[in-house]
Amino acid sequence: MAILKINDAEYRTDILDLREQLHVARRLHPIVGAIKESLMRGSLFMLKFGQKEATNQDKPEEVTLKFEEFLNELDAIEPFTTALGKMSDEDADYIMNRCLAKAYRINRNPATGEIVGLHPVVDVNGRMMYDDIKLDVALQLVWSVASESLGNFTSVNRLFQQTG
Numbered sequence: 780m781a782i783l784k785i786n787d788a789e790y791r792t793d794i795l796d797l798r799e800q801l802h803v804a805r806r807l808h809p810i811v812g813a814i815k816e817s818l819m820r821g822s823l824f825m826l827k828f829g830q831k832e833a834t835n836q837d838k839p840e841e842v843t844l845k846f847e848e849f850l851n852e853l854d855a856i857e858p859f860t861t862a863l864g865k866m867s868d869e870d871a872d873y874i875m876n877r878c879l880a881k882a883y884r885i886n887r888n889p890a891t892g893e894i895v896g897l898h899p900v901v902d903v904n905g906r907m908m909y910d911d912i913k914l915d916v917a918l919q920l921v922w923s924v925a926s927e928s929l930g931n932f933t934s935v936n937r938l939f940q941q942t943g
Contacts (some may be wrong), residue, residue, distance in 0.1 A: 813862035
């Protein structure tokens with residue numbers, strides 16, 4: 780289980796069951812190697828994407844890249860984007876559906892800070908329950924579920940612990 784603060788919302792992600800872990804791991808296999816290669820090329824994007832804890836800043840971090848740095852970043856993430864582009868729609872849907880089904884938005888009591896509710900971010904048919912969850916947030920939730928569920932099976936968690 781992981782707790783994440785993304786933008787103005789808090790989420791809890793849980794671990795996939797055994798069979799879901801197997802099937803997600805099979806589908807993610809090409810992506811894991813691409814993530815490693817992107818990190819080895821020095822991708823700041825991949826390092827930031829792999830961070831588990833969001834910052835408590837009210838304003839997003841301002842990042843400015845010179846054109847040469849931008850080209851280097853594109854070169855660094857190219858293995859990841861290529862592997863992602865080759866993934867079938869069915870595999871991508873499977874991973875998204877299974878992982879988002881293990882993600883919940885947290886509601887807290889404003890006076891005590893105690894968790895008073897966990898609400899699924901997708902319904903039983905896989906439709907998003909919150910209009911403010913866009914692709915960037917959904918991918919962070921998917922990543923949290925996948926890395927928590929497959930951390931002992933793959934070296935993904937160790938990769939980010941060593942580099943991030």
